[in-house]
């Protein structure tokens with residue numbers, strides 16, 4: 001039931017909160033912590049308990065990342081291991097959850113739009129409108145899809161732009177009231193309200209219509225996380241939610257301001273697009289308890305693996321360095337191919353010893369980390385929100401189940417008490433509950449003639 005406070009016009013805008021649902025915990029090697037459920041990862045039990053805990057905390061959605069290159073598991077790099085294939089996992093979770101949204105990743109480089117439109121539409125029907133699609137173009141996987149090399153980023157994004165356009169056309173190929181179900185006249189569907197799309201483009205030829213009726217939420221929610229110019233072009237054209245790596249307040253404000261302008265320039269309403277930086281809250285009842293937990297997790301880091309994370313992110317060799325040394329600046333060679341994140345890590349590497357940097361990147365690979373009391377973490381989240389740096393956050397649970405439960409049991413209630421987060425769900429679908437209302441209905445129903 002709605003509370004009176006929720007009806008008050010003075011209620012602050014609400015945060016949108018989702019969770020990176022990774023059974024090993026997001027912190028590198030958190031699975032080695034004695035409290036982890038590492039033996040059971042891959043089972044429905046682990047992921048269902050995570051989704052149910054997120055639902056009890058009233059989160060907007062659980063998010064499933066994915067990649068199709070699995071070589072890193074042989075080095076025991078479990079964080080990147082995609083055991084939980086998103087389509088299968090979301091399907092399995094429909095029966096274990098009731099209201100929480102579920103966002104699954106699917107690559108536009110390694111799939112076809114008709115198939116993707118169909119799978120997400122089917123899940124959306126089965127779940128009563130709780131599904132989202134995280135559109136990625138993939139940075140690897142060519143060896144599993146018969147390609148000598150990865151297509152260049154601009155080629156991948158060009159395909160992705162047309163891909164998403166086709167998927168949206170397919171989702172829109174059924175009008176809302178296409179199903180008549182008239183036993184008398186033997187008309188189950190009105191044929192005029194289910195259209196072929198006849199798409200002929202550079203990459204795809206798709207006739208349509210989709211084989212599945214219109215989504216209970218008009219369209220599944222579209223999510224995007226690219227931070228290159230081409231990634232931002234894709235997200236600002238089509239996405240409802242944007243995931244981003246933003247550890248600094250000023251840069252986050254600039255990113256969101258620019259993004260909203262790009263969304264508006266495309267004729268879309270910027271308030272319909274939510275920008276969600278990642279955050280890893282490592283918390284406890286006191287600051288000392290939070291710090292103690294952070295230290296326990298840092299002690300889980302397997303040193304050779306931790307060094308590899310630094311080497312990969314900075315594209316540098318640190319094999320000869322002691323953990324107490326800093327990476328010599330001359331080893332870090334800038335160039336046009338460097339991402340913004342590389343520059344951030346380069347600057348950090350000059351402020352921290354290799355050991356400190358290893359812990360820092362092992363925690364959340366550049367996402368913001370806070371080791372603090374729930375009150376102080378909530379203060380900071382609200383400060384970012386009020387300053388226009390974000391519309392909410394994607395939680396990176398430090399460990400599972402312990403780090404995740406601390407986040408839900410200690411931090412989320414503070415956000416609720418302050419009035420910045422819902423105490424119960426309102427609305428019938430993910431889109432409605434999260435206020436991701438589409439600018440305009442894509443089809444206007446005609447009266448039945």
Ligand SMILES: Cc1cc2nc3c(=O)[nH]c(=O)nc-3n(C[C@H](O)[C@H](O)[C@H](O)COP(=O)(O)O)c2cc1C
Pocket residue numbers: 064065066067105135136137138139225226227228229230231232243244245278394
């Ligand atoms: C929170 C978050 C989740 C992501 N999830 C995935 C994923 O599941 N699979 C994937 O291939 N890439 C994933 N990415 C990477 C992005 O899709 C994108 O490639 C990356 O942010 C770099 O942007 P760019 O491709 O525009 O350079 C994710 C990024 C973020 C910030």
